[in-house]
Amino acid sequence: MKWFKRSLLSITRRPGKSLLLFLVVCAMVSLLAGSLSIINTANNVKNELKRGFGAIASISTDSTLLPEENYETIFSNYISGVETLRQNEWVDYGEYRLSASGYACGDLGQEFSAVFLGMSLPQSEQFRSGEWELSGQINSRNFTQKELDNGERVAVVNISLASTSSGNEVFSTGITSIGNTIPMKIQIPYREVNEQGFNLYHTFTYEFELKIIGTFVDHKSDASSILIPNHALIDIMQEAREEAQKQGLNTESRRFYPDIDYAGYKMKDPQHLSEFDAEAKAFISTLPNGFHYESSNTNYQKNAGPVENLDLIARIIFIAALVATLLILGMVITYLIGDRKKEIGIYMSLGEKSHSLISQFLMEILIISTLAIGTAGISGYFLGNGISDYMMQIQSYVKREQELGIRAQYTPYNSSETLEKYSRENILAEYQNEINAQYFLILFVVGESSVLLSCLIPMIYMIHLKPKEILLGGE
Amino acid sequence: MSILETKDLFFTYPDGDERKIILNEVSVSFEKGKFYTILGASGSGKTTFLSLIAALDQPERGEILFHEKSIREIGYEKYRRNHIGIVFQQYNLIPYMTGLENVMTAMSITDNSVQTNMKAQALEILESVGINATKANRKINHLSGGEQQRVAIARALSTNVDVLLADEPTGNLDAKTSKTIIDLFKTLAHEKNKCVIMVTHSEKIAQESDVILKLNSDTQTFEVSQNEMV
Numbered sequence: 001m002k003w004f005k006r007s008l009l010s011i012t013r014r015p016g017k018s019l020l021l022f023l024v025v026c027a028m029v030s031l032l033a034g035s036l037s038i039i040n041t042a043n044n045v046k047n048e049l050k051r052g053f054g055a056i057a058s059i060s061t062d063s064t065l066l067p068e069e070n071y072e073t074i075f076s077n078y079i080s081g082v083e084t085l086r087q088n089e090w091v092d093y094g095e096y097r098l099s100a101s102g103y104a105c106g107d108l109g110q111e112f113s114a115v116f117l118g119m120s121l122p123q124s125e126q127f128r129s130g131e132w133e134l135s136g137q138i139n140s141r142n143f144t145q146k147e148l149d150n151g152e153r154v155a156v157v158n159i160s161l162a163s164t165s166s167g168n169e170v171f172s173t174g175i176t177s178i179g180n181t182i183p184m185k186i187q188i189p190y191r192e193v194n195e196q197g198f199n200l201y202h203t204f205t206y207e208f209e210l211k212i213i214g215t216f217v218d219h220k221s222d223a224s225s226i227l228i229p230n231h232a233l234i235d236i237m238q239e240a241r242e243e244a245q246k247q248g249l250n251t252e253s254r255r256f257y258p259d260i261d262y263a264g265y266k267m268k269d270p271q272h273l274s275e276f277d278a279e280a281k282a283f284i285s286t287l288p289n290g291f292h293y294e295s296s297n298t299n300y301q302k303n304a305g306p307v308e309n310l311d312l313i314a315r316i317i318f319i320a321a322l323v324a325t326l327l328i329l330g331m332v333i334t335y336l337i338g339d340r341k342k343e344i345g346i347y348m349s350l351g352e353k354s355h356s357l358i359s360q361f362l363m364e365i366l367i368i369s370t371l372a373i374g375t376a377g378i379s380g381y382f383l384g385n386g387i388s389d390y391m392m393q394i395q396s397y398v399k400r401e402q403e404l405g406i407r408a409q410y411t412p413y414n415s416s417e418t419l420e421k422y423s424r425e426n427i428l429a430e431y432q433n434e435i436n437a438q439y440f441l442i443l444f445v446v447g448e449s450s451v452l453l454s455c456l457i458p459m460i461y462m463i464h465l466k467p468k469e470i471l472l473g474g475e
Numbered sequence: 476m477s478i479l480e481t482k483d484l485f486f487t488y489p490d491g492d493e494r495k496i497i498l499n500e501v502s503v504s505f506e507k508g509k510f511y512t513i514l515g516a517s518g519s520g521k522t523t524f525l526s527l528i529a530a531l532d533q534p535e536r537g538e539i540l541f542h543e544k545s546i547r548e549i550g551y552e553k554y555r556r557n558h559i560g561i562v563f564q565q566y567n568l569i570p571y572m573t574g575l576e577n578v579m580t581a582m583s584i585t586d587n588s589v590q591t592n593m594k595a596q597a598l599e600i601l602e603s604v605g606i607n608a609t610k611a612n613r614k615i616n617h618l619s620g621g622e623q624q625r626v627a628i629a630r631a632l633s634t635n636v637d638v639l640l641a642d643e644p645t646g647n648l649d650a651k652t653s654k655t656i657i658d659l660f661k662t663l664a665h666e667k668n669k670c671v672i673m674v675t676h677s678e679k680i681a682q683e684s685d686v687i688l689k690l691n692s693d694t695q696t697f698e699v700s701q702n703e704m705v
Contacts, residue, residue: 001579013571346567349531350584350634351556468531471567472522472642 003352003360010364017336018368024332025372026379029447031321033373033380036446038314040439041384045307049300055267057276057295059096061260065290071254074288079234081283082263086120088279090272094265095121098230098258100237102186104161107174111185112161115223118230118258120148125264133217135159139178140214143229147213151231155182155210158225159217181211184226186240188255204249204256206240233258273297322450329454333365337458344462345470354463361462365455366448373447377440477504478670479528479638484537486523497523499695500537503688507637510664511672512681513697515690521674522642524690528672529561529640530554541638557586560631564643566623568615574601574626575611578633585634600629604659621652628659632669639663641673645680657683 001009011018059082067074079096086094098118103111122143126132134140134156147154162176175182188204210228218225237258241251265280267273277295284293337344347357484501487494497520505511515521526532528539530551539546546554555561560581568577578597601611604625615623624644631639641660645653657680664671664685673684681687681702688697 001576001583006580009572009576342567343569346569347580347584348552349529349555349561349567350581350630351552351554352584353552353556356584466532468526471563471565472526472531 003356004363007360007363007367010360011367017339018364021332021336021365021368022372024329025369025447025451026376028321028325028328029369029373029376029443029450030380030383032318032325032446032450033376033443034383035314035318035321036443037381037384037439039311039318040442042307042311042314046300046304046311049304049307050270050296053296053299053303055270055273055296057265057267057273057280057293059263059280059284060292060294061262062290062292063259065288066254066260067288067290068254069252071252071257075257075260078260078287078291081286085263085265085276085280085283088265088276090267090269090276092266092268093121094263095119095124096230096263097124097261098233099261100186100233100258102184104157104173104175104224104226105183105185110173112173112175113224114161114184115225116184116186116233117225117227117261118233119143119227120230122148125266127216131218131220133219135215135217137176137178137215140216142214143227148229149231151229151235153208153210153232154213154228156214156216156227157212158223159215160222161224161226162215176212176215178212178214181209184208184210186236188240188244190244190249190253190255204240204244204247206236206243208236208239230258270296322446325450326454329451330457333455333458334461337361337462341465341470344465345467348465348467349471358459358463361459362452362455365451369448369451370444373444374440376447377443380443381439476506478507478542479672480504480540480543481528482538482540484524484527484534484539486520486527486534488523496695498527498534501696502537503697503699505638505670505672507670508664508668509670509685510661510683511670511686511688512684513672513674513688513690514678514681515676516692517676519690519692520695521676521690525640525642525672525674529559531561553586556584557634558636559638559640560634560636562624562627562631562639562641562644564646566615566620566627566647568623568626568630570615573612573614574606574618574622574629577615577626578611578630581630582633585636587635597629597633600633601626604629604632605655619652620647621649621656624648624652624656625659628656632663637668637670639669639671641671643674643676645675645677653680 082094082096085091086096088094096118100116102114102116104114105111122145124132127134127142134142137159140156142156143154146152157176159176161173163173174180184207186206186208188206190202190204192200192202194200210226210232216227237256241256244251244256265276267276273295274297277293277297280293280295284291344357347360480503482502484498485496486498487496489495501524513521513524523532527534530539530546533547533551541549541554541558549558568574569580572580575594575597578601579593582593582597598608598611602608606622606625606629610618610622611626615626618626624647628639628644639660644660645656648656660671660673661683663669673680675681685702687700687702689700690696691698
């Protein structure tokens with residue numbers, strides 16, 4: 001009768017002892033399973049939240065905090081920094097937005113107020129999201145990457161500039177005619193202090209031309225925006241500064257540079273967002289106050305509090321249960337082996353090989369523990385569900401009491417809709433404990449490993465038993 | 476030619492601050508086909524001697540040779556597995572198994588060629604010691620003391636060994652059953668050509684053996700006497 005058969009015989013012929021081991025393993029692994037079930041579910045919710053918040057990051061600006069003077073270095077550092085971040089291997093695509101205010105001139109010499117928006121991607125986020133859409137005009141198109149990189153003087157114009165109304169009359173502006181080159185003006189407000197020490201406010205105007213290559217519809221805003229390559233806008237402002245310098249104006253003022261709206265990035269994989277966060281934050285730290293970095297991680301951290309806390313508690317319970325399992329199981333197995341010292345002595349007196357003896361006892365323990373872990377997996381799932389539901393309610397209540405009401409600054413890379421979608425109530429609604437193959441696989445690996453580890457000392461004790469003392473006494 | 480031989484076996488036990496000599500340079504040899512008894516008072520060291528030649532313990536000095544090869548070289552575990560069978564006073568059978576399963580367990584452990592048709596062989600051996608198939612399939616605790624000892628002897632024989640070691644095997648048995656067990660040992664020695672070495676404190680039982688090794692409590696060595704009555 002080989003050791004494997006002896007294992008089965010021992011399990012079936014000693015039902016009381018087998019049941020004792022079964023119950024102990026079942027109880028201990030239920031605790032492990034419960035905490036594992038909570039961790040598993042919390043991870044699912046966290047992943048779901050991360051997916052929901054996406055893998056986006058943005059650098060927005062608060063112009064009221066930006067310095068007014070000596071702006072050239074700040075501006076050039078910003079442009080090179082956001083460009084470098086764009087080249088990052090983790091970034092799927094990224095862009096930055098500059099802007100300036102001015103006028104577009106119509107066929108009859110009318111001036112129409114417009115905002116020039118700098119572009120660095122042919123398909124900016126607004127086009128991707130459908131907020132903006134190319135109009136159906138013949139030959140209307142978006143920028144090419146070459147046009148953007150070279151800063152060519154081309155523009156895609158908001159279709160709202162196609163006509164303008166005055167009373168009941170509607171005049172064609174001619175601004176949106178594809179292929180036309182239209183005169184434009186940039187207006188730069190600046191301040192002068194006169195001899196008496198009074199502030200005098202003036203406007204510097206610089207004229208230039210843009211070729212219209214396309215028109216677009218803005219589904220969200222009525223702003224008369226004209227899209228032009230960022231580099232074109234930078235060049236135009238540079239020319240304006242040179243012109244202003246000729247007139248003896250102080251062009252170090254922030255007003256003589258394009259406004260910095262934001263930079264936005266979309267990651268290839270949410271996993272790398274934390275690494276990107278670190279690089280972006282390091283870059284932001286080199287800039288003066290007024291620049292604000294935010295990513296999906298920031299939003300995630302603001303909203304995933306209850307799940308994170310629950311996950312932490314479950315991990316603590318898991319480690320405590322694991323230690324308790326090792327200790328209690330170790331003691332129970334030592335007791336069961338001690339109870340079978342005589343049998344072990346008999347095998348030793350028959351010359352049984354140590355490894356066969358260990359295999360026999362391990363097999364017995366593993367068969368019983370496998371049945372126990374399977375049972376504990378199901379009971380632990382219900383236990384985990386009960387505990388996690390209760391904990392989530394408590395966590396949610398506490399968090400609501402501590403709510404700080406932080407609002408994220410809007411950029412297309414930090415949608416307020418996403419924040420609304422993942423309110424704390426929605427997280428609670430999505431929190432559903434799932435029982436699946438992965439849960440059981442992890443439970444079996446953890447459970448069986450704990451059982452095997454618990455057997456280590458009892459097995460060492462077993463092979464060091466002295467058959468003479470057990471079978472013959474000490475004469 | 477001796478099958479088993481001890482050379483200058485020396486063994487002590489702690490006795491307060493000192494050590495008490497139990498076996499003092501004991502040299503003795505055993506042959507096949509003979510029934511040996513080791514005689515001595517309780518605590519004299521006879522069971523210690525048996526545990527040493529059964530490789531359940533190791534001597535402080537001296538050697539035990541099996542077919543002139545040290546059992547240390549053979550390996551204690553391997554020696555127990557393939558070369559000796561042990562019968563204990565307390566039978567030492569596995570309680571949740573049947574008699575047949577106890578015998579088959581020993582057969583599955585040994586490396587000797589008893590692995591084919593194990594069940595039939597086991598039943599045959601049990602039959603030869605007076606345990607029929609019905610009793611062989613009973614759990615150990617459903618057998619009498621004498622029957623349990625017969626199962627223990629069958630287990631020791633089942634591994635095809637030449638040396639049978641027995642520690643007071645009749646100690647828990649009535650006189651009639653004891654006699655049948657002793658007769659069985661004599662048969663095994665004389666008809667099956669086994670070397671049977673039995674520890675006993677009974678002079679009467681010792682008289683049944685071919686050779687008596689009496690442990691002298693002064694010298695802690697054996698006084699060997701051939702039993703001419705046998």
